[in-house]
Amino acid sequence: MNSRPATLERLRKRLLELRAEILSEGDVAIEPARTDPTAVGGEDEAQALAEMNQVIASKRNRERTTALARVQAALKRLDEAPGDFGLCGECGDPIGKRLEVMPYVELCVECQHARDGSPKGPGRRHLRDFR
Ligand SMILES: [Zn+2]
Numbered sequence: 001m002n003s004r005p006a007t008l009e010r011l012r013k014r015l016l017e018l019r020a021e022i023l024s025e026g027d028v029a030i031e032p033a034r035t036d037p038t039a040v041g042g043e044d045e046a047q048a049l050a051e052m053n054q055v056i057a058s059k060r061n062r063e064r065t066t067a068l069a070r071v072q073a074a075l076k077r078l079d080e081a082p083g084d085f086g087l088c089g090e091c092g093d094p095i096g097k098r099l100e101v102m103p104y105v106e107l108c109v110e111c112q113h114a115r116d117g118s119p120k121g122p123g124r125r126h127l128r129d130f131r
Contacts, residue, residue: 008082011103012075018104019071022064067104074104 078085086099088108095108
């Protein structure tokens, strides 16, 4: 038996803290397109800036949603299969120190890199479907 109750308990605490943290931030409001001609050069630039702000805001939103989902999933794994917690979901090796920093990770560094190395996530086309 290789259960490490103290470690798991610590990780669980950390996950709960993270979850509270994410939730306490509330919804990240997408900033309205600010047209401030004094701040930037011209219309095009202002427009570009506004679009960039929206991209950043929605990216942050998505990241938080993803983070929350990962934290929840990690808590679930911790409950359902504490013995497997901390093992890489792909190769089965212990994730190790990475867990201390990000208790919700599912992959070891190598597998994570292998995954990140490929396509840069799904398309970023669904930002806004205005017509
Ligand atoms: Zn791995």
